[in-house]
Amino acid sequence: MTLSTLDTATQKLAHRETLRLCTAGSVDDGKSTFVGRLLHDTKSVLADTLASVERTSADRGFEGLDLSLLVDGLRAEREQGITIDVAYRYFATDKRSFILADTPGHIEYTRNTVTGVSTSQVVVLLVDSRHGVVEQTRRHLNVAALLGVRTVVLAVNKIDLVDFSQEVFRGIESEFTTAASALGVDDVRVVPISALLGDNVVEPSTNMDWYEGPTVLEILESIEVSRGRANDLGFRFPIQYVIREHASDYRGYAGRIDAGEISVGDTVHLGEGRTSTIAGIDSPDGELQTAGPGESVVLRLSSDVDLTRGDLIAGADRPEDVRSFDATVVGLTERSLKAGAPVKVRYGAQLVRGRVSAIERLLDIDGVSDVETPETFGLNDIAHVRIDVASELPVENYAARGAIGSFLLIDQSSGNTLAAGLAGHRLR
CATH class of the missing domain: 2.40.30.10 (Translation factors)
Structure with a gap:
């Protein structure tokens, strides 16, 4: 390779676009193995780390590499009670760089999923082929729709455990795309994968002649990178x-x-x-x-x-200053809020006194039924509310993944963040 060729290649790498994505899924859907597979097959794992994984895999009697070990440190830290909301992983290919937000799978960590999705352009949801679309799948899809994500990749994992069945895959694909369409998610990609074996994660599968679509990585490399418009x-x-x-x-x-x-x-x-x-x-x-x-x-x-x-x-379309506005909020702490509760509202660079004047609806993102006019909302709840503020604010509808219209509700005495909000936003 000549010096000029090397310089050209270096310049191309330096100007690679960066795509932000988030992975989500239920417990035991194979998310850790999937993330590990992405890192391993894109050659984003350091040699000493890989050697350590090889030794540990062998010690545990695992045949081959247990790729989940590349990310299981996060899980161990959670079990020890250490507060880690979202783990960020970084990897790259010749075409672009990636920032991956790896979120927890448990229902009680919905707020953490909201954190990861809020800065992502793409959400990769994993489901177990044996179980299909479950409660957590719908919950995470609702969160993606709520935060304005329009590209969702459903990775139908462990397809090898159902004998690479096209019929099973098509059934899950149909159910998921119908649910996504109802929520306004207009760009849905569904891929049958085996994170354990590597099928259709980075490399195309040789076990599914019936699937002619792209791998998960090929999708991530081809999606247009934007700043949420x-x-x-x-x-x-x-x-x-x-x-x-x-x-x-x-x-x-x-x-x-x-x-x-x-x-x-x-x-x-x-x-x-x-x-x-x-x-x-x-x-x-x-x-x-x-x-x-x-x-x-x-x-x-x-x-x-x-x-x-x-x-x-x-600009010329500057929003009007208001003293009251509707919003959707996500509860972030154990403390429950009820109608009339005094709070501080952090909107942009302003911090003003306010109150939750009404709780109109508690959103059931599991797909059963909403709770109309609930008394309170709290940790992991998503609610439609009305906020009154003591000083006028130029509030406008949430857009562009929070570029405008996002705010925080803060405890007046402790200063703790109680909820994250999306002004003017209504899901369903």
Whole structure:
């Protein structure tokens, strides 16, 4: 390989896109083995780690490699009572890099699944071919739909234990796609796999002539990488800090762009009917002409206006400031909340007093029946509520995987986070 060829290859690797995904499934669906297979077959395991797995597998009398050992450390730590919400794994291929959020399978860890799914573009759900679509499958599918994930890969695992049956696979595929369609998940891929043997995870299977589709990895390599369409939304810039230098008369507003793009010369809306123009965009690398979602910058305005931390600089579609809004919330702590409960509301950079004025419905994501006007909601519950706030907030509907419309409910006395919320969002 020549030096120029090496440089070209290095540049390609450096500019690989990164896809964020989340794995979920019921207990004993083979999720640990699946993640281990992905890491092993993409050559993302260090030699000393692999040697350790080989020794432990042999000591346990396992024929071949027990790939679940690559991720079972997380499980052991949970059993010891150590708090670990989601384990993140990193691997890469020649086509792109991946950040994998590995979530727990137990029902009582629904809140952890919400955490993992919230930052993911793709959810890979595993089911056991012998059991098919179960309660946890529907629960995790509901969470994906709730958080706006539109691409779900169903990995029908342990297909070898049902003799690689096409009939079993098609039955599970039909049931799952029907459930996904009802929830508005419009991009569903279903793949028969054996994580233990390696069929259709990274390498195509030689045991299922009837399946001609892609492997799980081929799907992950081909899905378009996006920022949850944050680029397509109107400009949103919550102010984190006001920078003033009296000697030079400099005033800038620091923060991170949540959505949309902004350029020097653009008109921005500041609330209460006020507008201004972008005079400059400063960054650690110098002045910019344009900036987009995820970039941390300092905006300079052409007019002298009174703005503080928490204020929103936005495009022409700036949301109205409100004192009350509807939302879906996920309970994150043991403490139950009832209607009228006082809380603090963290929305963007603002923290204001508020209360849960009404609990309208407790969502049954297991597919049985919802609870109308429940008295309380708590840990792992998903509820439709109404929130009142003491100060006006520019609240708008949740979109782009939380780029806008996400908030937290916080205990006023302890400061603990009680629930995560999606403003204006209604599932089903």
